[in-house]
Amino acid sequence: MQAWKDYQAQHKDRFLNELLDLLRIPSVSARSEHKPDMIRCAEAVKARLTEAGATKVEIYPTEGHPVVYAEQITDASLPTVLVYGHYDVQPPDPLELWHSGPFEPVIKDGKIFARGACDDKGQFYMHVKAFETMVRTNSLPVNIKFLIEGEEEIGSQHLGNFVQAHKDLLKADVVLISDTAMLSLENPSLDIGVRGLSYIEVEVTGPNRDLHSGVYGGAVANPITILAKMIASLHDENNHITIPGFYNDVLEVPAAERAELGKAPYNEAEYKTDLGVEALWGEKGYTTNERTGIRPTLEVNGIWGGYTGEGAKTVLPSKAFAKISCRLVPNQQHEKMTELVINHLQKIAPAYVTVKATPHHGGDPYLTPINTVEFQAASKAIATTFGKAPIPVRGGGSIPITALFESALGCKTVFLGFGLDSDNLHSPNEKFDVANFYKGIETIPYFHQYYAELKQ
Amino acid sequence: MQAWKDYQAQHKDRFLNELLDLLRIPSVSARSEHKPDMIRCAEAVKARLTEAGATKVEIYPTEGHPVVYAEQITDASLPTVLVYGHYDVQPPDPLELWHSGPFEPVIKDGKIFARGACDDKGQFYMHVKAFETMVRTNSLPVNIKFLIEGEEEIGSQHLGNFVQAHKDLLKADVVLISDTAMLSLENPSLDIGVRGLSYIEVEVTGPNRDLHSGVYGGAVANPITILAKMIASLHDENNHITIPGFYNDVLEVPAAERAELGKAPYNEAEYKTDLGVEALWGEKGYTTNERTGIRPTLEVNGIWGGYTGEGAKTVLPSKAFAKISCRLVPNQQHEKMTELVINHLQKIAPAYVTVKATPHHGGDPYLTPINTVEFQAASKAIATTFGKAPIPVRGGGSIPITALFESALGCKTVFLGFGLDSDNLHSPNEKFDVANFYKGIETIPYFHQYYAELKQ
Structure with a gap:
């Protein structure tokens, strides 16, 4: 007009x-x-x-x-x-x-x-x-x-x-x-x-107070180490998410639609250069566009615990925290997925620590x-x-x-x-x-x- | 007098x-x-x-x-x-x-x-x-x-x-x-x-900027996840430190001295109650007093990366950091141990990220x-x-x-x-x-x- x-x-x-x-x-x-x-x-x-x-x-x-x-x-x-x-x-x-x-x-x-x-x-x-x-x-x-x-x-x-x-x-x-x-x-x-979203915050508590890492180190579980082990366990060697049932509700995208989606221009070398990375990471068996489009993911959006300031402090902290979110695809429901992730984190928490996981927000x-x-x-x-x-x-x-x-x-x-x-x-x-x-x-x-x- | x-x-x-x-x-x-x-x-x-x-x-x-x-x-x-x-x-x-x-x-x-x-x-x-x-x-x-x-x-x-x-x-x-x-x-x-001390700071860099975790999540390595996997790998299932050569210079304490040290009063129930933990953690084969006295340790003193503020932010961060220190026992030398830990962290870093590890301070x-x-x-x-x-x-x-x-x-x-x-x-x-x-x-x-x- x-x-x-x-x-x-x-x-x-x-x-x-x-x-x-x-x-x-x-x-x-x-x-x-x-x-x-x-x-x-x-x-x-x-x-x-x-x-x-x-x-x-x-x-x-x-x-x-x-x-x-x-x-x-x-x-x-x-x-x-x-x-x-x-x-x-x-x-x-x-x-x-x-x-x-x-x-x-x-x-x-x-x-x-x-x-x-x-x-x-x-x-x-x-x-x-x-x-x-x-x-x-x-x-x-x-x-x-x-x-x-x-x-x-x-x-x-x-x-x-x-x-x-x-x-x-x-x-x-x-x-x-x-x-x-x-x-x-x-x-x-x-x-x-x-994609849908499920966002949670995790608090791992070890000892009831910050400890001197010399006096107690080696004898008490460090909540940062435990949280790291928990996070590390959430993806296997193929970068599949390991939470039992995580993929249960995923509606597989038919091959024809994957082929159609695959026509979108994509240049891996340019993608890597733009991000400044030597190698891409992702779920085995899927292309980059599929990993960000049709597959669910789990990412740690933030982590903190212990001394994070200038210089050095030899502390074994009482607590460590992480913010974790999942992107969801049809037909995953965010409330169900949030519950699944929270239950899994509590289940894999060893007896050395207590884990509190709370939902932030979500959407289907x-x-x-x-x-x-x-x-x-x-x-x-x-x-x-x-x-x-x-x-x-x-x-x-x-x-x-x-x-x-x-x-x-x-x-x-x-x-x-x-x-x-x-x-x-x-x-x-x-x-x-x-x-x-x-x-x-x-x-x-x-x-x-x-x-x-x-x-x- | x-x-x-x-x-x-x-x-x-x-x-x-x-x-x-x-x-x-x-x-x-x-x-x-x-x-x-x-x-x-x-x-x-x-x-x-x-x-x-x-x-x-x-x-x-x-x-x-x-x-x-x-x-x-x-x-x-x-x-x-x-x-x-x-x-x-x-x-x-x-x-x-x-x-x-x-x-x-x-x-x-x-x-x-x-x-x-x-x-x-x-x-x-x-x-x-x-x-x-x-x-x-x-x-x-x-x-x-x-x-x-x-x-x-x-x-x-x-x-x-x-x-x-x-x-x-x-x-x-x-x-x-x-x-x-x-x-x-x-x-x-x-x-x-x-004990001696070796203290280092680790910086893991993934993408060259913070990314939207929906747009890029699942396709680019998240430096928090990678750092968590690296930290998780530093202790095996018996809580032995896995860095090759870590225990090489440890002078084993003779059984007689271990027996002597074992006479120090120690009440596990009181120790746990004081710290507020259900279970103790530590290197298999050693008592609590031995773990904190005659054995070397590796502790994460601080970790941070991504969004750590109030509420939720769906970011896939560019960087994640940790402060890691080891307590050393005779005859481990702190300079040698610092180099060993730094080299190991660089060696286990996957191609998705770059790892910079710098020494803070140490002592024998x-x-x-x-x-x-x-x-x-x-x-x-x-x-x-x-x-x-x-x-x-x-x-x-x-x-x-x-x-x-x-x-x-x-x-x-x-x-x-x-x-x-x-x-x-x-x-x-x-x-x-x-x-x-x-x-x-x-x-x-x-x-x-x-x-x-x-x-x-």
Whole structure:
């Protein structure tokens, strides 16, 4: 549509500057000291949605961080699209590895560097600007609703209750999310699903106090050593996960689909060079794309215990800790898997120590098959603005709330992601390419148009 | 000697208050921000030695923290005792586990609670007060020298050079150290030696940046998992250390000596209750006392990597770290052992990661056999004030400088320790029993007297 193109060309710089302002708010949901920033960020999102043309915009408090809701209902006979995104971000640590402040966005070599640039402020904001484009050019082909939450990075703890309590408000025909990546602008791809997540924290306690490692070392189990042995035992020599029953519910992907997924461009030498590793690691019998897409994994996200400061301290600590998460694939259920992992850790704990394992958060895996109207509308939109149809892929990340949308609202979710794997999500120097930001704003209106057409 | 007893009874409270003042100085040698406190502490030690009656007292700067030297040379024909101690302390972390401030000493149930109460301010200060007792009662039976350093807790990094450069100044017939423990006031014991130490830090690097554990998890080696596997592999199922050659230089202790050491009172049930553990851990084929006395050990003193803050972060970190130390027994040499451990860690590192291992500090093990004049003088002193001869034991801790004293000064070291294993050395709530402090001050003059007699 020429009108869209013209409007976007005219407001290009403003779109970008508004995003930079949003990125300046340190909305770290995991840290209680950022509670005021979370509220400030929710208010900013509300203001931007109002300016963009939403007729009803509201902040809903939850027991955690607030949810921002907005809508523009044009015609009850049109299909309704619910855009979901999140304004919260991951903690920025380790701070010393950032080249510029995580909350002082800079544009360098065509990339926006800031925490949340891609995940997910930059991506949900494309929807706000695509919406503005359609409203201001009087060409909104659907009814649209926005649900922008503040707890995605901590497992959408209170969104489930919110969705259950507001089923009518949120009623929609499809959920649209931009919180994933594509292969590249040259090789656009479209996720047919995301993995689920099970996240736990483990505390291993040995002696009841820190001990002198000379006086007691060798005679009392060191909880760090025991935790290391427990972690080491979780993968066998083929890097299969050893927890009994871990793979029981995994729906094997048919050979034909594996072959289709295998067509995604992948260059092992480039992949290794980008990561700076000599050798790749992973479950025997699967390719890299399969390991990150169709297989469940178990990763240690953090470990700590004993003396971790400058210099040396000869302590045999009382406790050691780890944060461990599993990515899940259909049909693994996160609650069942969390219980399985916790029970296993407690079972393998030797009598020398006590192990306390507690769940952090989780979410079920989710799929939107290629043959659905929802997937096809997205695929067509990408084909229109990129000049080539997207490659269907399986996303490795997790968006815990998608399974709930399906059960509570009865509609499928489309993962229309414009990030790149190299965007350093959850890492220092997170970035989002300016070109991807604009490409997203350009593509999104076509999704709405094609979806409205396909639904007629 | 009644004169000693009377003097000490008269000045009892002052002795204790002076120690409390010394404990208020946070002389943490491992932390650069405490450099001014280290200087302040050295000056306080100098002032106390001067007041106690030393005729020459001097602070010697080193490339690290300063050394305090003092002497009282009465008669060139008398033997000379060099008292060694240290005014630096271990870092107080984890602070939240202290019941009172680590540098705000309190006396509760007859115990002095403070970092350094036992290790080693409380113990070296017994010598200052014992010296004062002998000087003020005109009964010093030996020439006495003090060498109180500020880097024991970080491996006496610069004391070696200092000793080599001041051999004449430090010339002595015996070195006397109170920096170890005895079994109890009811069952006094005397260390015939201390273990050596080898301390290294390991850095495992996987990918060149922190990664999103969903996008990359399962396809790239996680350095925490690899470090855990490396640590797990260092002990076999019998808790023997698996590093090839680790035990090569261990001088097996003869059955007769093991039998003698086995006479030390030990109650496994009490030991477990005190530590709050259900089961003990250790090298198969050895008793608890042997595991902490005559056998070398390997302990992880600290581990960290990834996200360790509040909440959850789904990161696959770039790096993981550990601090690992070994306790050594005769005839293991710390430099050789450090190299052996570092080489082994590099050898077992898989191609997925790079491993950097660097030495922190170390020291050789040391023995002063029962049949030496030095041991006998100490044994007799304890027998006099405790009413029973001490049980000879092997100390589990390390005093890295002792081997150097023997090689540079040509004299043996006596470990006249008055601490208890339960003193929480290197842990929160370090304490020193007031009774042990006074018992040490009472006993030390007898060591000097008996040593002078035995040397005649």
